[in-house]
Amino acid sequence: MAEPARAPVARAIAILRSALRIAVDTALPPLCPSCREPLGDGAGLCAACWSKLSFIEPPFCARLGIPFTYDPGPGLLSMEAIAAPPAYDRARAAVRYDDIARALVHAFKYSDRLDLAPMMGRWMTRAGRELLAEADALLPVPLHWRRLWSRRFNQSAALAGAISGACGVPVLHDALKRVRATVQHVGLSKPQRAENVQGAFKVPPERKADVAGRWLVLIDDVLTSGATVDTCARALRRAGAAHVDVLVFARVVAPVRTPI
Numbered sequence: 001m002a003e004p005a006r007a008p009v010a011r012a013i014a015i016l017r018s019a020l021r022i023a024v025d026t027a028l029p030p031l032c033p034s035c036r037e038p039l040g041d042g043a044g045l046c047a048a049c050w051s052k053l054s055f056i057e058p059p060f061c062a063r064l065g066i067p068f069t070y071d072p073g074p075g076l077l078s079m080e081a082i083a084a085p086p087a088y089d090r091a092r093a094a095v096r097y098d099d100i101a102r103a104l105v106h107a108f109k110y111s112d113r114l115d116l117a118p119m120m121g122r123w124m125t126r127a128g129r130e131l132l133a134e135a136d137a138l139l140p141v142p143l144h145w146r147r148l149w150s151r152r153f154n155q156s157a158a159l160a161g162a163i164s165g166a167c168g169v170p171v172l173h174d175a176l177k178r179v180r181a182t183v184q185h186v187g188l189s190k191p192q193r194a195e196n197v198q199g200a201f202k203v204p205p206e207r208k209a210d211v212a213g214r215w216l217v218l219i220d221d222v223l224t225s226g227a228t229v230d231t232c233a234r235a236l237r238r239a240g241a242a243h244v245d246v247l248v249f250a251r252v253v254a255p256v257r258t259p260i
C-alpha cells in the first residue's frame, strides 16, 4: 500500500532533479554550435570545426565578393556582377555558407547564442576592412516588429554592434524601417525572393538627413540571393545615400566561379 503514497514524492524528486539539471547545464561551459563538444573559455567554435570553416579570401569579384578560382588581376568583376549589377556598390562576406556556417548562424539566431556575436563580428570586421575604412555608419538590416518580438533580438543589429566595437564606425539604428512583413525566404526562388521584399524597406522622412550623402554599410547574417540587401540599398539610395556597401557573415557561393 506504500506505492500510491510514494508517487507524489517520486514526482517531486523528478521535478527537483530536472531543476538541478537545468542549474548544472547553465553552469557548464557553452557547447560548440556545430558538433556540440564543450568549449573552452571565450571560444565560439571548437578547434576542429574552426579549421573546417571556409573563410573567403582574395581573389574575389570586386563588386559582389564572390571568390574566384584563380586571380584575374585587381578590380575584375564576376559574370553575375556584369549581367545583373546589384543596387549596392560592394558586398563582402567572412565565410562561405556551408554546414558549419549554417550551424553557427542557427545557434546565434534561434538558440539565443548571443555570445557568438563578438567572434562573428571580428571575422566580419576583417572581411570588410576595405569597406569599413571608408564608411560613415553601419546599418543593420531591420526585422519586422512582429518577428523581432518573437525572436527577441535582431541578429543583424547584434552583429553591427560587435563590428562597431571592433572598428569604431557608429551604428545608425532605425534609419531603415521594415514597413511590410515578408515571408521567410527558405524554399523561394530568386524571382520570388525579389518580389517578396519589394517595397518592404523605407527610410522614415525624419531620418533622411542621417542617410543623405553618406557612405553606409548594410549588415546582415547571411546573403543568399541578395534580394533583401538589394531592396535595402534601393531604399537608402532613394533617401540620398552616396554609397551603399554590404557586409554579411556568410554568403552562398556556387561551387565553381570563372572570372571573365
Ligand SMILES: [Zn+2]
Residues within 6 Å of the ligand: 032, 033, 034, 035, 036, 037, 045, 046, 047, 048, 049, 050
Ligand atoms: Zn565543433
